[in-house]
Amino acid sequence: MRANSLATRLFVSATAWVVLILVITGIALSSLYNRSVERAFDRRLNFYLRTLIAEAAQPDDPSDKSDKSDRSVQSLGEPLFELPLSGWYWRMARVDGDKPEVRASRSLWDATLPKLEDLGIELNQSGVRLAYVNGPENQRLRMVERPVDLGSEGKYLATVAGDATEIDEETQTFDLYLAVTFAALSIGLILTTIFQVRFGLAPLKRISNSLAAIRSGNAERLEGKFPLEIAPLARETNALLDANRAIVERSRTHVGNLAHAIKTPLSVIVNEASVHRGEPFAAKVLEQTDIMRQQVAHHLERARIAARATTIGTVTEVAPVVEALARTMEKIHRDRDMQIDTEVPAGTKFRGERQDLEEMAGNLVDNACKWAQHRVTIEVLAERASGAIEPTLRIIVDDDGPGLSPAERAQVARRGQRLDESKPGSGLGLSIVTDLAQLYGGNLQLGAAPIGGLRAELVLPGI
Incomplete structure (x- = not known):
């Protein structure tokens, strides 16, 4: 039982550590991958931003009658900038001069984009602002913004925004694959742990079973071969x-x-x-x-x-001892027509020497027969208290005699104390029973018997 308990604790502990390490590793890998995808997305936005600025910085060709904004869209090389409300937008807004000038991608339609500067986003070391914002149709966008000075053409604020759903979907796909992989890895590690714990602790379980056999009297030594560690x-x-x-x-x-x-x-x-x-x-x-x-x-x-x-492994069958005592006492007191009833479950055992059990039970039965009118009962119970490791043996001896008061019970338990000198004996019987029971970790309790006399209840270690 103890070996199984140790194996269970080791398995639970190992499983908890495996799961904890895999969870922490999974979170770290997911976070790293998310940042990697985000950096790749930012590089893409910055490429479009530089292309947009380069197109805007080109001087107008008088012979070219097409709209400059159209040329800019074409030069960015992304068809989604032409699809209305696609989630991919650019905008060039002049920030100096009296007359505002705004050029934007066709995808922006009649909507507009927020300014990161107004949101309190500071320029980074590359001279741009990066942030997640809500765009048209409440889209979640990743946006890059950069102030540009085109010299004679004026100062502009260049903005490019992309649909952040791509980042989320990429990360979620990776997280799914990661979860499936780590789940399979967890199952494999747990099965490996079960194998190691089960077979690694098998020698300890053998020792535990052997010790139980020694305590029950079925063996005298630990037998068999054990690993070098054990x-x-x-x-x-x-x-x-x-x-x-x-x-x-x-x-x-x-x-x-x-x-x-x-x-x-x-x-x-x-x-x-x-x-x-x-x-x-x-x-x-x-x-x-x-x-x-x-x-x-x-x-x-x-x-x-x-x-x-103190001898380990000594076990005594209770039924033969009680039956022999009952027959002996009936012969001794046959002139008094003494009836001795016994109730002993088969297989009940006492963890100790037979002659000690005979001495303790014999004193109690002899004392009951001396004071009984016509009847003595002997009942044996094998119980296991809640939370107790070992079972308890209870031997209950009742008689139909006059019984004792609480004060008299305390007196007769003391060594050499006798209430009636007319009865044979030295007065040491109950005291000897008490001492012997205490040596085995038990005790003797006196009370009132249901049949009218004294009840002596002997509590001893069982098996």
């Missing part, structure tokens, strides 16, 4: 598992040695005190050594369980 991780993980098992074995050995080392002196003390059993001092020694034995047994057991609880 092999050190697999070796170190196996070394860690081996070291963990070695530590557990040493802990068990030390606990056993300590138990023997303590029990022998205690036995000597008890034997010596038993010789003088009638004396007050001997009675006190025997009383305290009995307490010492209980405490030593409790803490040694806790140390032993703590060592086992």
